Amino acid sequence: MAPESQAATFALLQRLAGAPPVRTHISAVFIGADTVWKLRRAVRLAYVDFTTLAERERTARRELELNAAHAPGLYRDVVAVTRAADGTLALGGAGEAIDWVVRMARVPAGDFLDVVAARGGLDPGLLDGMADAVAALHAGNPVLARDQAAALRDVARGNALAARQAGLAEADVAGWSDGMAALLDRHADALRARGDAGFVRRCHGDLHLGNMCLWRGAPVAFDALEFDEDLATVDVGYDLAFLLMDLDARVGRGAANRVMNRYLARTGDWALVAFLPLFLSMRAMVRAHVEAARGRAADSGGYLTRALDYMRPAPACVVAIGGLPGAGKSTVARAVAPGLGVAPGAVILRSDEIRKRQGGVAPEQKLAQSAYAPDASAAVFAEIARAAGAIAAGGHAVVADATFMDPGHRAAIAAAAGGVPFRGVWLEVEMAELERRVAARAGDASDADLAVLRRAARAGAGAGDWLAVDGTDTAAAAAAITATLAIRP
Numbered sequence: 001m002a003p004e005s006q007a008a009t010f011a012l013l014q015r016l017a018g019a020p021p022v023r024t025h026i027s028a029v030f031i032g033a034d035t036v037w038k039l040r041r042a043v044r045l046a047y048v049d050f051t052t053l054a055e056r057e058r059t060a061r062r063e064l065e066l067n068a069a070h071a072p073g074l075y076r077d078v079v080a081v082t083r084a085a086d087g088t089l090a091l092g093g094a095g096e097a098i099d100w101v102v103r104m105a106r107v108p109a110g111d112f113l114d115v116v117a118a119r120g121g122l123d124p125g126l127l128d129g130m131a132d133a134v135a136a137l138h139a140g141n142p143v144l145a146r147d148q149a150a151a152l153r154d155v156a157r158g159n160a161l162a163a164r165q166a167g168l169a170e171a172d173v174a175g176w177s178d179g180m181a182a183l184l185d186r187h188a189d190a191l192r193a194r195g196d197a198g199f200v201r202r203c204h205g206d207l208h209l210g211n212m213c214l215w216r217g218a219p220v221a222f223d224a225l226e227f228d229e230d231l232a233t234v235d236v237g238y239d240l241a242f243l244l245m246d247l248d249a250r251v252g253r254g255a256a257n258r259v260m261n262r263y264l265a266r267t268g269d270w271a272l273v274a275f276l277p278l279f280l281s282m283r284a285m286v287r288a289h290v291e292a293a294r295g296r297a298a299d300s301g302g303y304l305t306r307a308l309d310y311m312r313p314a315p316a317c318v319v320a321i322g323g324l325p326g327a328g329k330s331t332v333a334r335a336v337a338p339g340l341g342v343a344p345g346a347v348i349l350r351s352d353e354i355r356k357r358q359g360g361v362a363p364e365q366k367l368a369q370s371a372y373a374p375d376a377s378a379a380v381f382a383e384i385a386r387a388a389g390a391i392a393a394g395g396h397a398v399v400a401d402a403t404f405m406d407p408g409h410r411a412a413i414a415a416a417a418g419g420v421p422f423r424g425v426w427l428e429v430e431m432a433e434l435e436r437r438v439a440a441r442a443g444d445a446s447d448a449d450l451a452v453l454r455r456a457a458r459a460g461a462g463a464g465d466w467l468a469v470d471g472t473d474t475a476a477a478a479a480a481i482t483a484t485l486a487i488r489p
Helices: 004-017 053-067 113-118 124-140 148-165 170-196 236-250 253-267 270-293 297-310 329-339 351-358 374-393 407-416 431-440 450-458 474-485
Strands: 027-031 035-040 075-083 089-091 096-105 200-202 212-215 218-221 233-235 318-322 347-350 398-401 422-428 467-470
Touching: 004 027, 004 035, 004 075, 004 089, 004 096, 035 053, 053 075, 053 096, 113 212, 113 236, 124 218, 124 236, 124 253, 148 170, 148 233, 148 270, 170 233, 170 270, 170 297, 200 236, 233 236, 233 270, 236 253, 236 270, 236 297, 253 270, 253 329, 253 347, 253 351, 270 297, 270 374, 318 329, 318 407, 318 474, 329 347, 329 398, 329 474, 347 351, 347 374, 351 374, 374 398, 374 407, 407 422, 422 474, 431 450, 467 474
Parallel strands: 318 398, 318 422, 347 398, 422 467
Antiparallel strands: 027 035, 035 096, 075 089, 075 096, 200 233, 212 218
């Protein structure tokens, strides 16, 4: 039902849309043939108060401000519902404003990414596009000062209280609270340091699959949290973690791993992964008590299990996968990574992607030959070793994907592993197959062509003291590497 004070507004918008609205706790969304009108309901809840006209206007305008830049054309404007002297209601009329709506373009129901995910449509290109959209959103958002460690302690306490009120088992809630407190104690100083370094920003705040859609052929985030600046002022990793957790739960570990790695490739924020056990667990617990409060016990239990599992450590390792251009290094790395270490799997340090980011271009954009000069290559491999060491020391697994033809590069990545297990792998493939693969490449981060392949082959690098694996069948190669590491497939 509409709040009594908004009954006439509901009636007007329903006539315009030609159908009843889609309701949430705080809004009513009227979906017309090509236009959508979003009305804030005049409700007061624990986390929001929309009972005043001024607050409904303020948050409507804030929603437009937050979202329009990231989804151009999807958000159109904010318009008043007006009452004329004779009592007639209109949109944008000359009378007094009695309510406010956000006017948007209609998105086909099948283009929301939770729907795409449900039909199995999140292919690799779409997953990469999602990560690109989030990276761009974060890059454009303002840096803000906030003690993220203290804020997350408050969030943890609130989650524990809400979980108990929703009826979750006391033993589980207490176990989660103790584990979360330990993680926050361990990471408090590092979280504050990330804030000082500019990683706390005014983020999306509600970044799950249902709040992303396809717009003009590309994934975009919409419906950023507009009514509480504190809830949306977070570490960018915590913002991303909601999407990763949602992908892990709805689609699978491989999808979450790919989005994480594409985001890291675009941003170079390797330090983020040390906090993922904390961030993912917090996001899962939010979903657990929300689902319990809705009476969805099965879903709630699944998210509660995830919240507890995300905090459990898993052995870290560093795997280096080398080989000539076309050997299948990146394909094998993507197959192996999801099963390594803590969720959502290993960080892939791909030399081609790092080189593109250092060169200031997107992964699929071709670089000038100067970007492959010895000093540029040295910078790429130095970042691989530096990042691998830091990530492994933080308890996360690493897969380094590069040619590793230079013995110095092999020694550096092995040394970077420090105290965690290291495995060097060399993929071997017949030259004719390498040439076929390289000639067929399109839309890939590698710029290697047939001339580069043949020059590399003449250098005569081989497995040496690394494990030689036949890369002709990349799935079989990934399984062989997985078996040597005794990890789950």
